[in-house]
Amino acid sequence: MSQTIDLSPFRAVLDERGVVTDRDDITPWLTDWRGRYHGDAAAILAPATTEQVAAVVGIAAQHGIPLVPQGGNTSMVGGATPPADGRALILSLRRMNRIRSIDADANLALCEAGVILANLHDAAQAANRRFPLSLGAKGSATIGGLVSTNAGGTQVLRHGTMRGLVAGLEAVLPDGSIYDGLAALKKDNRGYDIRHLLIGAEGTLGVVTAATLRLAPAMTSTLTAWVGVARPHEALHLLHRLEAQLGPVVEGFEILTEAGLKNVLAHIPDLRSPLNAPAPWHVLVEIDSSGDPDGTASALENTLAVEVANGSVLDATLAQNEAQAQAFWRIRESLSASEKALGPALQFDVSVPVARMPDFIIDTGRQVEATFPGVHASAYGHLGDGNVHFHVRAPDGTTDGSAWTSEFGKPISQFIHDAVVAAGGSISAEHGIGQMKRAELGRLSSPARLAALRAIKSALDPLGIMNPEKLIPLASEA
Amino acid sequence: MSQTIDLSPFRAVLDERGVVTDRDDITPWLTDWRGRYHGDAAAILAPATTEQVAAVVGIAAQHGIPLVPQGGNTSMVGGATPPADGRALILSLRRMNRIRSIDADANLALCEAGVILANLHDAAQAANRRFPLSLGAKGSATIGGLVSTNAGGTQVLRHGTMRGLVAGLEAVLPDGSIYDGLAALKKDNRGYDIRHLLIGAEGTLGVVTAATLRLAPAMTSTLTAWVGVARPHEALHLLHRLEAQLGPVVEGFEILTEAGLKNVLAHIPDLRSPLNAPAPWHVLVEIDSSGDPDGTASALENTLAVEVANGSVLDATLAQNEAQAQAFWRIRESLSASEKALGPALQFDVSVPVARMPDFIIDTGRQVEATFPGVHASAYGHLGDGNVHFHVRAPDGTTDGSAWTSEFGKPISQFIHDAVVAAGGSISAEHGIGQMKRAELGRLSSPARLAALRAIKSALDPLGIMNPEKLIPLASEA
Incomplete structure (x- = not known):
């Protein structure tokens, strides 16, 4: 039920492609990609320049029309889906897709918000560099969305999240003014x-239009190892030993259970267990050896040998070639899909120290298994980031997944989130808050902190027009 | 002229040492350490715990009494000096001087705000680690002040400013509530x-009480080189080559001019020029070779040889022992003092890309030399950070430095700051805004950006009690 919004002021500042009202063109962008959230909007506004974004936001502010910024629309938490009542318009950044410049000497790329991550990867590679952040949605996720959700991925251990990779930013603030902070200043103490x-504001304080x-x-040489250990504790010990012995070259450090490995091998053809014997927990390690291929390889082998000798590592093997390394990674990347085959599950994106x-x-x-009899807890992922994918699967034989989720989704979520808070952690490690975790953010x-978040939101977006109903649980909604 | 402020509510929550009213004890803290700013305050409040800080701020909020947080009182911009009218009290964090814990495996130290930087250096060293930020005032500067001013130093090139070194933070917000963000979470997307x-808010949004x-x-092996080049351009080229060939191990990269070097040699005994022949510009390079001492040394020598061969470097020499390396650094560290002997000068802490x-x-x-005839411009410092100490010295023969500063201080400052802004830079690279650059921040x-800064200040400190008359040029003062 789109509301009647006068689009003529927007048409006056945008070209023909800039105002999309065809329902067939709009519909795909009204639902999040996992099909959990549905909204409505009378139009998609698609400016082609920062100045056009500023004009659009200025008009929206003048008329009190909320805007929902969208990039690739691959939010995991409904962060880019418009409200159901149709009072908001979608502000798509997809047309702003230029990589304005790459400075290889300075190791900087200036990208507009609509640049797709995979395209930046390609451009960086062509300059003999790399942009060290990747994730599953790289073919659709945009720089603006990645910045606004402070995206993570498997390379955070060494390179940090998006927050650590943004050297400069341009944005349109909620009053339509342009904040120009694109210059990459290593030292800047002006308030x-x-x-x-x-970064990470999910479009609720303004619209990111470009980023430096x-x-x-580029990595010219890598080493990939598969290691079996008794517990995650020994995996973390191994990570500390590797960092101490090899320096800051650990690019990936992913853990999984024997059950997770077996399940992948049962569902995915042509994969085999990297180790000869089972181990309770497994670790996939990737090392950047570009700086000193031989020295790093022998340091890795020595470290693993020492840890095997002292019993902390049960077994370890190095990928002998690129194909074997890729096979190791295929196991890790198949975990999520092969787990789905086991039945309905709740997935938690959480972090602790x-x-x-x-x-x-x-x-x-x-x-959680003791409190909710029959459920199966499992965890895999980025141990070195203090961030694992924590899953709670429905009891065996559960056929009606949505009935189970309706009954147990909220209490199990609250149980896990309470445990996270008790451990000093975060209920959102990577995906943000969006619509999905807003009530939990308010509860926990x-x-x-909540007063500060609300004060900032009201101060910078007093009209409440930037990505309504997302992120901050407002006092007025309590 | 201290105003009459009822201290009894503060006495009720602090112990005897927590309320200092003896004028002799207060006086040293009413003036900044360079003697440029003078204020007044009826008392210094010195809480011993975070809870006491919260109680003090709560009382201040209730009675509308402004607070000026102080650590080592070594601000370069008058950032910790109270207002002249005596309406504010000083809130000293010096008693909160515990290093609560050091976790060597996780490479984290939890420090209270009053910990002196040099003490953290010692504690980290005892754990076979280092805290990679240092500056001249390390014997007095405190963690709270370093966080609140986003301090820099000579190691920013590799390790970043304080902003990059703060993994978690505890603070008391202007309403007296405690923000507990000490947990070091590598991934945390909760708004x-x-x-x-x-960080860098100069105490205007709350009081930092502790930081993770x-x-x-620890560095077990370093290489120190002295290099002569024709221009800063070739110095920057050399930095890029070193980073490309050696990896992220460049710990220091400081430039100076031949004139600066000669001046040091003229004023400081027992130092000699590291190179045999003069060069227009000089570079002091320090490399961390702990990871691979021999490999890094030969990579450094090869890189320098290549750059000498292609003419980009005029001459280069490696320190042959620790004493020689220290002599190289003594030259760099003597620049500021030996320049002072030449006459009055204006010093600019600026950065550009x-x-x-x-x-x-x-x-x-x-x-600037063309516009203000007779003045001498010079620059030295952290080229790789885009941050140099830019000095403008009075014409030769200027005897009355303060008369010259009165006449030319403002126009020359504005001239330099305008040039910085035109180059996309920052009028405060390291020292912050404090009182000194507040008008310029407003002007430039x-x-x-100004509206956003003001909105944030008003939102989080609506009563305006946190470090008044600092950092943000308020609209009400315009």
């Missing part, structure tokens, strides 16, 4: 950091 | 980043 405020991003040297993660995995798994934030 | 908002700080591995710095140094130097900020 509150607007850039960091906009840090590049890393790295040192507490091994206990969290074991203890919270046991506790300290009053001090 | 606006309060931590980054408080990142440590780096790294790639633009060579042109900025040359062009702005020429322009875009309306969008």
